[in-house]
Amino acid sequence: MSYDRGTLLIEGAKRLPYCKWDPGMGKLRAMAYKYREIKELIPQAIDEVMDLLPSPKLRKVVELKPFQDDALGSWLKSKRGIIALPTGAGKTYIALKAMEVLKEPTLIVVPTLPLLNQWRETIQSLCSIEVGIIGGGKEHLDPITVITYDSAYLRAAELGNRFQFIIFDEVHHLAAESYIEIAELSASPYRMGLTATLEREDGRHRLLFPLVGGIIYQLAPKELAGEHLSEFDAIRLKVDLLDDERKKYERFLREYKESLKKAGISMRSLEDFRKLVMRSSRNIHARKALLSWNEARKIAINSKAKFQVLQDLLESHREDKVIIFTEYNEMAEEISKRFLIPLITHRTSRREREKILDAFKIGSVMKIVTSKVLDEGLDVPDARVGIILGGTGSRREFIQRLGRILRKREGKRAVLYEVVSKGTSEVRISSRRRKGLR
Numbered sequence: 001m002s003y004d005r006g007t008l009l010i011e012g013a014k015r016l017p018y019c020k021w022d023p024g025m026g027k028l029r030a031m032a033y034k035y036r037e038i039k040e041l042i043p044q045a046i047d048e049v050m051d052l053l054p055s056p057k058l059r060k061v062v063e064l065k066p067f068q069d070d071a072l073g074s075w076l077k078s079k080r081g082i083i084a085l086p087t088g089a090g091k092t093y094i095a096l097k098a099m100e101v102l103k104e105p106t107l108i109v110v111p112t113l114p115l116l117n118q119w120r121e122t123i124q125s126l127c128s129i130e131v132g133i134i135g136g137g138k139e140h141l142d143p144i145t146v147i148t149y150d151s152a153y154l155r156a157a158e159l160g161n162r163f164q165f166i167i168f169d170e171v172h173h174l175a176a177e178s179y180i181e182i183a184e185l186s187a188s189p190y191r192m193g194l195t196a197t198l199e200r201e202d203g204r205h206r207l208l209f210p211l212v213g214g215i216i217y218q219l220a221p222k223e224l225a226g227e228h229l230s231e232f233d234a235i236r237l238k239v240d241l242l243d244d245e246r247k248k249y250e251r252f253l254r255e256y257k258e259s260l261k262k263a264g265i266s267m268r269s270l271e272d273f274r275k276l277v278m279r280s281s282r283n284i285h286a287r288k289a290l291l292s293w294n295e296a297r298k299i300a301i302n303s304k305a306k307f308q309v310l311q312d313l314l315e316s317h318r319e320d321k322v323i324i325f326t327e328y329n330e331m332a333e334e335i336s337k338r339f340l341i342p343l344i345t346h347r348t349s350r351r352e353r354e355k356i357l358d359a360f361k362i363g364s365v366m367k368i369v370t371s372k373v374l375d376e377g378l379d380v381p382d383a384r385v386g387i388i389l390g391g392t393g394s395r396r397e398f399i400q401r402l403g404r405i406l407r408k409r410e411g412k413r414a415v416l417y418e419v420v421s422k423g424t425s426e427v428r429i430s431s432r433r434r435k436g437l438r
Helices: 032-041 066-076 091-102 113-127 149-154 171-175 180-184 204-212 243-263 270-279 284-301 305-316 329-339 350-362 395-403 425-437
Strands: 002-004 007-010 020-022 027-031 080-084 106-110 132-135 138-140 144-148 165-169 190-195 215-218 232-239 322-325 367-370 385-388 414-421
Touching: 007 032, 027 032, 032 180, 066 080, 066 091, 066 215, 080 204, 091 106, 091 113, 091 165, 091 190, 106 113, 106 149, 113 132, 113 144, 132 149, 144 149, 149 180, 165 171, 165 180, 171 180, 171 190, 171 204, 180 204, 190 204, 232 305, 232 425, 243 270, 243 284, 270 284, 284 414, 284 425, 305 322, 305 329, 305 385, 305 414, 329 367, 350 367, 385 395, 395 425, 414 425
Parallel strands: 080 190, 080 215, 106 144, 106 165, 132 144, 165 190, 232 414, 322 367, 322 385, 385 414
Antiparallel strands: 002 007, 007 027, 020 027, 132 138
């Protein structure tokens, strides 16, 4: 049995589960991720699949909290599976402890460059060991290596047999149509997925179970609040659209419904909405319906009526660190100008972002506003208050934002405010994402 460009080649058999006959090579071929199962089927076979990097020299690095220890114990039973814990619950430490126990060459796959650097710095500081890095123009392979999903996708076949243990941070990203090949072309028998919430709106998270394993340990924020995370309140505040906003909203809503009818589409589920998006590229009525829906949604999310509520909340929490979340850049920019609050968007340079977050950490800046950038992938200093002025129905996005205020502290409870426009789709969207609290 050998490894060949992301697949396994098996000689000496004509038929075997997980395999297909390759007439050109005269051998059975299987996807690399089936290595563990095939090896268990034919343990006596000559095995030349893995070309492993040396084992890392890891000393005892972290002590786990009881719930983290339970999560690790659940994972160690099969050395596969997904751990779903809120932001701030220490998923990184569970992964580090697994690395310490296994002492195997390990590849850690992350979605962003800030996370790439965070993982590397954390491991190097705790373990006093050199850590490889691939991504952002850097390339250095070590027994423990951190790599971005983009780089791992490009080099999946090349690296697929070099690591015994593979960790997918923010594992929901792996389900993307291209990234999923990273797991398929890897022969690593030990696999761990980490996420705050696995569920994707497109349902593709289900594709991860045969590749990484099922959810083997999961806790919601409420289950950790108090002892391990901060106690919190999630408060929804409803505001009325301004008169001119209401008129525009209702006009776009009418156009949306009329165009849907002309396009012959009934809107009863998220799947129907996906059909609308697909059909909008070739059907003029479907396209108009989608544009009208987006305009109506934008009015509801960016309502000027929210600014008075925001001002009141900022007055109430004058002494607290506050993160304000918006859906669109223009609203974040207006808040920044109106209230003189530092702004972080995708346009903010790394240097400026780090400067703002450092100031937020030491308390020289007490409020920041962002559009999605702080949802995941950045180590954000503690805040006690979050204010959501706009977002999607994604439970994952909601839990990520909540997690930004949940790190354990003495004193006051954390509080997350949602400001939504009354009588609009925002109310329904808010209800959908709040299911993540259960």
